[in-house]
Amino acid sequence: xxxxxxxxxxxxxxxxxxxxxxxxxxxxxxxxxxxxxxxxxxxxxxxxxxxxxxxxxxxxxxxxxxxxxxxxxxxxxxxxxxxxxxxxxxxxxxxxxxxxxxxxxxxxxxxxxxxxxxxxxxxxxxxxxxxxxxxxxxxxxxxxxxxxxxxxxxxxxxxxxxxxxxxxxxxxxxxxxxxxxxxxxxxxxxxxxxxxxxxxxxxxxxxxxxxxxxxxxxxxxxxxxxxxxxxxxxxxxxxxxxxxxxxxxxxxxxxxxxxxxxxxxxxxxxxxxxxxxxxxxxxxxxxxxxxxxxxxxxxxxxxxxxxxxxxxxxxxxxxxxxxxxxxxxxxxxxxxxxxxxxxxxxxxxxxxxxxxxxxxxxxxxxxxxxxxxxxxxxxxxxxxxxxxxxxxxxxxxxxxxxxxxxxxxxxxxxx
Amino acid sequence: xxxxxxxxxxxxxxxxxxxxxxxxxxxxxxxxxxxxxxxxxxxxxxxxxxxxxxxxxxxxxxxxxxxxxxxxxxxxxxxxxxxxxxxxxxxxxxxxxxxxxxxxxxxxxxxxxxxxxxxxxxxxxxxxxxxxxxxxxxxxxxxxxxxxxxxxxxxxxxxxxxxxxxxxxxxxxxxxxxxxxxxxxxxxxxxxxxxxxxxxxxxxxxxxxxxxxxxxxxxxxxxxxxxxxxxxxxxxxxxxxxxxxxxxxxxxxxxxxxxxxxxxxxxxxxxxxxxxxxxxxxxxxxxxxxxxxxxxxxxxxxxxxxxxxxxxxxxxxxxxxxxxxxxxxxxxxxxxxxxxxxxxxxxxxxxxxxxxxxxxxxxxxxxxxxxxxxxxxxxxxxxxxxxxxxxxxxxxxxxxxxxxxxxxxxxxxxx
Numbered sequence: 001x002x003x004x005x006x007x008x009x010x011x012x013x014x015x016x017x018x019x020x021x022x023x024x025x026x027x028x029x030x031x032x033x034x035x036x037x038x039x040x041x042x043x044x045x046x047x048x049x050x051x052x053x054x055x056x057x058x059x060x061x062x063x064x065x066x067x068x069x070x071x072x073x074x075x076x077x078x079x080x081x082x083x084x085x086x087x088x089x090x091x092x093x094x095x096x097x098x099x100x101x102x103x104x105x106x107x108x109x110x111x112x113x114x115x116x117x118x119x120x121x122x123x124x125x126x127x128x129x130x131x132x133x134x135x136x137x138x139x140x141x142x143x144x145x146x147x148x149x150x151x152x153x154x155x156x157x158x159x160x161x162x163x164x165x166x167x168x169x170x171x172x173x174x175x176x177x178x179x180x181x182x183x184x185x186x187x188x189x190x191x192x193x194x195x196x197x198x199x200x201x202x203x204x205x206x207x208x209x210x211x212x213x214x215x216x217x218x219x220x221x222x223x224x225x226x227x228x229x230x231x232x233x234x235x236x237x238x239x240x241x242x243x244x245x246x247x248x249x250x251x252x253x254x255x256x257x258x259x260x261x262x263x264x265x266x267x268x269x270x271x272x273x274x275x276x277x278x279x280x281x282x283x284x285x286x287x288x289x290x291x292x293x294x295x296x297x298x299x300x301x302x303x304x305x306x307x308x309x310x311x312x313x314x315x316x317x318x319x320x321x322x323x324x325x326x327x328x329x330x331x332x333x334x335x336x337x338x339x340x341x342x343x344x345x346x347x348x349x350x351x352x353x354x355x356x357x358x359x360x361x362x363x364x365x366x367x368x369x370x371x372x373x374x375x376x377x378x379x380x381x382x383x384x385x386x387x388x389x390x391x392x393x394x395x396x397x398x399x400x401x402x403x404x405x406x407x408x409x410x411x412x413x414x415x
Numbered sequence: 416x417x418x419x420x421x422x423x424x425x426x427x428x429x430x431x432x433x434x435x436x437x438x439x440x441x442x443x444x445x446x447x448x449x450x451x452x453x454x455x456x457x458x459x460x461x462x463x464x465x466x467x468x469x470x471x472x473x474x475x476x477x478x479x480x481x482x483x484x485x486x487x488x489x490x491x492x493x494x495x496x497x498x499x500x501x502x503x504x505x506x507x508x509x510x511x512x513x514x515x516x517x518x519x520x521x522x523x524x525x526x527x528x529x530x531x532x533x534x535x536x537x538x539x540x541x542x543x544x545x546x547x548x549x550x551x552x553x554x555x556x557x558x559x560x561x562x563x564x565x566x567x568x569x570x571x572x573x574x575x576x577x578x579x580x581x582x583x584x585x586x587x588x589x590x591x592x593x594x595x596x597x598x599x600x601x602x603x604x605x606x607x608x609x610x611x612x613x614x615x616x617x618x619x620x621x622x623x624x625x626x627x628x629x630x631x632x633x634x635x636x637x638x639x640x641x642x643x644x645x646x647x648x649x650x651x652x653x654x655x656x657x658x659x660x661x662x663x664x665x666x667x668x669x670x671x672x673x674x675x676x677x678x679x680x681x682x683x684x685x686x687x688x689x690x691x692x693x694x695x696x697x698x699x700x701x702x703x704x705x706x707x708x709x710x711x712x713x714x715x716x717x718x719x720x721x722x723x724x725x726x727x728x729x730x731x732x733x734x735x736x737x738x739x740x741x742x743x744x745x746x747x748x749x750x751x752x753x754x755x756x757x758x759x760x761x762x763x764x765x766x767x768x769x770x771x772x773x774x775x776x777x778x779x780x781x782x783x784x785x786x787x788x789x790x791x792x793x794x795x796x797x798x799x800x801x802x803x804x805x806x807x808x809x810x811x812x813x814x815x816x817x818x819x820x821x822x823x824x825x826x827x828x829x830x
Contacts, residue, residue: 016747016771099792105781107791114803115773193627197803212608213631218804239826246828332431354821356431358530366520366824375829376522376820377514388529388612388817389633390805402803405791406769409781411654413661414790 004143004185007176008195011116011141014171018139019113021170023090026137029168033133034082036164040156041075047156048125055149063253068123068150078129085133088379091397092139106408111401113139115197118189120145120211122203125153131200132161132175134382138400141174143196145189148181155179190215197402202383205310220390220399222383225255225338226310227368230327230353231275232344233266239365240271240343241278246367247341249282253312255384256339256371260307260317262327268295268320279316288318295320307334324349328356335359338386339371360386360393419558419600422591423610426531426556429586433554434528436585438505441552444583448548449497451579455571456490462571463540470564478668483538483565493544500548503794506812507554521823526816528554530612533604535560535626537618540568546615547576547590549797553815556589558611560604563596570594605630612817617798620725635805635814637798640670640753641725642783645742645768646690647759648681654780655686655758656693661782662756664697668727670799671754671786675722675732677742683710683735694731703733710735722749739764743771750774753801754786775801775808 001009037044048070055065097109117140119131128144135142146154158177165172178185190199193216200220201211212221229247231240247258263272268291276296279286286292287302299318306317307330321327331340341363342353350364361371371394373381378396385391391399416424452459463485470480512524532555534546543559550557561569573592580587593600605614608631615635616626626634644662646655662673678687683706691711694701701707702717714733721732722745736742746755756778757768765779776786786809788796793811800806806814 016773019773020770101790101792105785112773191628213606216628218634218802220804236826242826242828250829354819355435358431358434358527359819361820361822363822364824366822366827367829369829370520370822370827371820375516377516387633389635392818393820403807404769404774405776405786405808407776407778407781407785409779411651411657412781412785413657414665414782414784 002185003180004178004188005192005195007173007178008116008143008192010173011143011176012195014173015113015115015141017171018141018174019092021139023092025169026090026139027086029136029165029170030082030086030133032164032167033129033161034079036160037075037079037082037129040160041072044070044075044153044156044160045072048153050152051150058149060149064123068125068153070125070153074126078126081130082133085137085380088137088397090137091401096403103412104410105412108406109403110406111398112404114400114402116141116143116195117400118143118145118192118196118199118217120186120189120199120201120203120207122147122207123149125150125157127202128154128157128177129161131382132158134380134397134400136170136174138397140400141176143176143178143189145178145181145186151179151181187214190217193217200383219387220383220385220395221387222395223255223338223386224310224336225257225384225386226259226308226334226336227256227339227341228260228262228331228335229258229341229343229368230262230324230331231264231267232324232342232346232349233264234345234349235264235267235343236345237271237274240267241275243341243343243365243367244275245278245282247369248279248284248316249314250367250369252314255310256368257312258316258341258368259309259311260319260334262319262321262330263292264324264327265291265320265322272296283314285315286318287315289320291320292318310336324352328353331357336386338384339363339368341366341368360384417600418595419593419603420607420610422588422593423531423558423607425588426558426591427610429588430528430530430556432586433556433589434507436554438507440584441505441554442501444551444580444585445497445501445548447579447582448544448576449494451575452490452494452497452544455575456487459485459490459568459571459575460487463568465567466565473564475564479538479564483540483568485540485568489541493541496545497548500552500795503552503812505552506816511818518827519825520827523821524818525821526813527819529815529817531556531558531610532815533558533560533607533611533614533632535601535604535614535616535618535622537562537622538564540565540572542617543569543572543592544576546797547573549795549812549815551585551589553812555815556591558591558593558604560593560596560601566594566596602629605632608632615798634802635798635800635810636802637810638670638753638801639725639751640672640799640801641674641723641749641751642671642754642756643675643677643746643750644673644756644758644783645677645739645746646679646682647739647757647761647764648679649760649764650679650682650758651760652686652689655682656690658756658758658780658782659690660693660697662784663694663699663731664729665782665784667729670725671783672727673731673756673783674724674726675734675749677734677736677745678707679739679742680706680735680737683707687711698729700730701733702730704735706735707733725751739767743768746772751801753799754778754783756781756783775799
């Protein structure tokens with residue numbers, strides 16, 4: 001047995017014990033983790049520096065180096081997040097359905113942990129603490145498989161977590177790091193149905209696609225967001241401009257940022273220049289169709305690919321349409337079913353948009369940037385699901401649970 | 416494009432329309448389907464006879480021929496089931512969560528159809544009508560891929576369904592049969608993520624395993640049940656005997672039948688003969704461990720495989736244990752996480768069993784045979800999920816739904 005299988009087997013052996021752990025014990029472990037993180041800032045920074053140096057000599061971009069970097073503030077933020085997690089209600093044991101059958105059987109559906117969660121992610125070491133703590137709060141064991149570029153940081157963080165768990169009543173095998181970062185090991189993880197209950201990939205589109213295509217372990221697919229804002233003919237000018245600017249520029253690198261704005265021609269006739277002015281002012285580069293370019297010369301030609309991609313930067317595609325139906329059709333063809341918004345003062349059109357656009361989150365007169373576990377009030381987020389099974393949209397603690405039916409009888413048999 | 420891709424694409428094109436169909440329209444279509452089935456009994460029997468004849472000359476077993484056979488009664492039962500489905504509440508549109516955020520955003524989570532469901536099943540033609548009607552009631556489009564041995568029956572049934580849909584306001588592409596029964600076509604279906612939202616395999620362990628291993632489309636895994644009844648030291652003698660006999664013999668061929676009985680040695684000391692007498696009386700063949708065989712010579716030797724398999728016939732494995740923990744360990748090693756039961760008068764032990772046994776359904780003092788959508792009061796069943804994501808245990812109409820977040824704003828942007 002290699003490292004992966006050995007650790008996965010250990011994790012699966014403690015799932016029953018973890019599932020039976022009380023809320024108090026789990027919260028105590030989270031508190032210890034928070035304290036240890038605060039006490040070990042120097043050690044964590046020193047280990048992280050090794051990854052940063054290696055990253056630099058491997059020519060990682062500034063953006064990637066920034067994602068990889070731990071700072072005193074970032075570590076303190078992690079410690080604070082752990083304390084906030086303590087305050088959230090524990091979903092485990094919650095009765096979600098209850099009935100008494102005519103034959104006297106008492107039936108209850110209760111929330112239980114999923115079991116063993118395999119987390120496959122890229123260079124952000126904060127995911128290590130984030131995933132470990134959310135899994136722990138929900139009584140799951142977690143196998144963490146980060147990228148080789150963050151291996152020193154991840155080892156150090158899991159070391160610190162283990163020292164905290166050793167002081168708690170939870171087994172330290174609840175959180176395990178797979179130190180072998182070979183691609184074949186990740187692919188073996190995709191198939192380890194004997195020990196893993198679910199895989200959660202977090203990272204770029206390529207990573208997620210690879211997991212979805214190859215895994216036989218059930219997957220919670222997260223992430224890719226090709227989000228649109230549609231400005232209807234009756235949209236309020238200032239509101240529409242403010243929302244598009246916010247959705248595009250407030251944090252362009254994230255999945256709920258806007259990638260294409262679709263404008264009704266009747267709105268464009270009167271307000272298009274304000275919209276383009278505001279976007280250009282914020283440094284946005286616009287690529288549009290012929291109709292958009294006829295209205296404003298600052299817009300360059302959009303290629304077929306521009307409608308398809310997540311730019312994740314200050315580029316925005318612009319399309320002018322004759323009617324709502326054309327907007328809905330474009331979103332159906334190019335959207336990633338993550339988040340879509342309509343700005344309109346016509347109720348009928350809003351309802352049509354809500355009915356005929358298929359996405360995890362649909363907005364009327366608000367920015368796409370709100371699709372987020374914290375903004376939705378869940379208090380935590382393990383990712384944003386773009387699949388339709390199990391959980392769709394921002395996933396909080398409940399998404400990390402399954403259920404059990406408990407049936408109490410008095411000798412009932414089936415006739 | 417081959418038949419599969421053409422039909423899948425058509426199905427995906429009508430999902431928005433189907434999702435927007437009213438409960439009344441869907442119920443009207445179900446009523447028309449029920450009437451058409453009743454009117455076409457002769458045609459259906461004639462077409463079914465072709466499959467039966469082919470099956471006979473291909474040497475199908477009597478059991479398989481029986482599963483394949485349509486009779487007047489069976490068709491009438493299908494028609495009645497459709498009328499019963501009309502009475503069930505429509506889950507689509509149901510608001511399952513609602514909140515107002517501090518920034519004034521109004522957030523609602525509503526149930527929507529999954530989209531396009533791929534149903535892969537074996538020789539039972541009744542699954543054709545069953546799956547079509549449950550998918551239709553929940554606003555889903557369905558691609559049916561039955562086995563070649565039932566192709567004439569399936570074509571005839573889908574013909575009848577189409578004639579009903581043509582009279583309704585629903586598009587007939589809501590229900591489509593893949594007539595090409597080649598294995599490669601099924602395997603192409605496993606990977607058709609562009610058009611299919613979920614696959615539901617129904618049939619034997621081999622079929623299900625193949626779908627789970629190879630599919631990149633998300634799977635709702637159904638079925639395999641290696642279920643245990645554990646008789647604790649304090650179990651009431653008559654109740655324990657009645658429950659084991661019922662769980663084993665009432666319908667041995669189904670997934671919620673009992674495959675192994677585990678007996679506490681202290682109970683066995685006094686009551687084992689009654690148990691064995693009752694089982695042998697019902698024609699059950701017993702295979703046990705050494706301890707069981709020492710207690711009763713009518714028990715033959717159980718092999719390692721006997722603890723692992725779903726017998727699906729009148730064979731039962733018997734194990735005698737020293738304590739509850741040993742029973743829980745055995746279930747953990749061999750159970751399929753479907754249904755497990757404890758017969759006991761000791762509350763502490765029942766709670767320990769409920770906490771440490773991981774399965775979709777856990778019973779105290781009742782037969783395992785109750786794990787069923789109808790017995791649970793769901794009014795319908797698309798299968799019994801043995802996975803932990805999305806739905807676990809009997810799946811009714813709600814299991815065929817996903818969700819959308821609808822967020823109403825007044826110009827909110829994120830700061």
